[in-house]
Amino acid sequence: MIILVASLILFLVGLYAIITKRNMIKVAVGFSLMEYSVNFLFAIVGFRPGALPPILQAVEAGKVYSDPLPQALVLTAIVIGLGVTAFMLSLILRLYNRIGSFDLEEIQRLKG
DSSP states (O other): HHHHHHHHHHHHHHHHHHHHOOOHHHHHHHHHHHHHHHHHHHHHOOTTOOOOOOOOOSSSSOOOOHHHHHHHHHHHHHHHHHHHHHHHHHHHHHHHHHHSSSSSHHHHHHHH
16 A cells, blocks of 8 residues: 555656746656656556466466566556657757757747
């Protein structure tokens, strides 16, 4: 139960960073924290204490096996998240080179 609460706290810290911070780098870090907390939650869902890995040739009756599907989904989500984070940081750097600031309020003020 405490692991689920840790995942929720990590998600809320990321959400706080997205909502309250004005620096685009801090917003990107908050987005990454939220992503990692969801990946952490999915990995926890597939974990069973004392479970055997599902790599055996024959299934033995009465044994508990861990579910490999959430772990495979987390691996896929990590790769997709890495691509999204790289794209987000490249956009932030392009904006910085053009405008000269990471401040979101200054960028919104330039609209026109």
